[in-house]
Amino acid sequence: METKVWIVDNLKDLSLSYPQIAQAAAKLRENEVVAFPTETVYGLGANAKSDLAVGKIYEAKGRPSDNPLIVHIATKEQLHEIAAEVPVYVEKLIDVLWPGPITFVLPKKPGLSDRVTAGLDTVAVRMPDHPLALAIIKETDLPIAAPSANLSGKPSPTRAAHVYDDLNGRIAGIMDGGATGVGVESTVLDCTQQIPVILRPGGVTQEQLESLIGKVKMDQALIEEGHTPKSPGMKYTHYAPKAPLMIVEGSLTFFQKTIDAARREGKKVGVLATKEKAESYQADTVLVCGSREDMQTVAAGLYDVLREFDAAEVDCIYSESFSNKGVGQAVMNRLLKAAGQQVVKE
Numbered sequence: 001m002e003t004k005v006w007i008v009d010n011l012k013d014l015s016l017s018y019p020q021i022a023q024a025a026a027k028l029r030e031n032e033v034v035a036f037p038t039e040t041v042y043g044l045g046a047n048a049k050s051d052l053a054v055g056k057i058y059e060a061k062g063r064p065s066d067n068p069l070i071v072h073i074a075t076k077e078q079l080h081e082i083a084a085e086v087p088v089y090v091e092k093l094i095d096v097l098w099p100g101p102i103t104f105v106l107p108k109k110p111g112l113s114d115r116v117t118a119g120l121d122t123v124a125v126r127m128p129d130h131p132l133a134l135a136i137i138k139e140t141d142l143p144i145a146a147p148s149a150n151l152s153g154k155p156s157p158t159r160a161a162h163v164y165d166d167l168n169g170r171i172a173g174i175m176d177g178g179a180t181g182v183g184v185e186s187t188v189l190d191c192t193q194q195i196p197v198i199l200r201p202g203g204v205t206q207e208q209l210e211s212l213i214g215k216v217k218m219d220q221a222l223i224e225e226g227h228t229p230k231s232p233g234m235k236y237t238h239y240a241p242k243a244p245l246m247i248v249e250g251s252l253t254f255f256q257k258t259i260d261a262a263r264r265e266g267k268k269v270g271v272l273a274t275k276e277k278a279e280s281y282q283a284d285t286v287l288v289c290g291s292r293e294d295m296q297t298v299a300a301g302l303y304d305v306l307r308e309f310d311a312a313e314v315d316c317i318y319s320e321s322f323s324n325k326g327v328g329q330a331v332m333n334r335l336l337k338a339a340g341q342q343v344v345k346e
Ligand code: TXA
Pocket: 038, 040, 041, 042, 043, 044, 067, 068, 069, 070, 101, 103, 105, 117, 120, 122, 123, 124, 128, 146, 147, 148, 149, 184, 185, 186, 187, 188, 199, 200, 230, 231, 232, 233, 234
């Protein structure tokens, strides 16, 4: 299949008359799959009402069929066409946080392809905060199922080039709208109970949610080992670069000793560093991922840097560790998954 690439570089003045948007929307209406940017990561979209179209997402990504998809919408009315019940606290959150990086898991209404929800009786819904995503969804006049537009297991794409590397030839098109902003995926919030539960930490933090609606729980599986995650996608290894990654907790001296030990074994060592510490490491490849003073910059650069290590062909990667505060919670969640939970402690 030939993958068409559309480029839209003037995001300020987006009217639906952009031919690229109309073309991408037409492909979606023909039940083809098309990648487009959101504020978090690039998504791989398909008509959420069509088994055929949704099937193509699973096929292109090599995604396990028991891992349900997030339905992306452009208007609040669409939410009520998809969800059977919307609790008052969700209405409150939507008023402040949508469009934005938060996904609500709600009881579903009939009408969507069963493959979207992987047989569950709930559906995950979000309104992305990106002019291109919103314009494309509006133009299709459909709910659009969209997982991250990477091959299953790889880091999520934060640039169109990442999508191209993973999916060229496997999908109908890629809408290139430049680098995404948030860098980690949306927060997935289970809203089927009295007290909402974070199933996947993401762009909206637990602190933000609690300041708006009071108590919000974390899925037990995110806190301690031995619990099955409530979000099917969270049980899979993810985000992994080719070389094994380990998180290092301890002083700079300990970090350097860890690097030196690997280099003595003849390994080419990569370091995932922040701006503040990057100069301190002696390794083969040191890649800078944001600043410790602004965790949002670390989130924004994370997947890009993980993919860059593949190009650098290192044999192992050591990463700095971060606190779980704010968006740091999502960053550490993704890093730990990329590392297969391996942490080297002083
Ligand atoms: O930021 C994002 O959320 C991006 C962009 C493209 O919108 N999308 C994304 O989709 O990250 P994906 O498919 O990579 O991750 C969706 C997560 C998975 O962990 C999946 O298991 C979970 O949401 N999920 C989807 N439907 C669910 C449901 N009904 N109940 C529980 N978890 C669900």
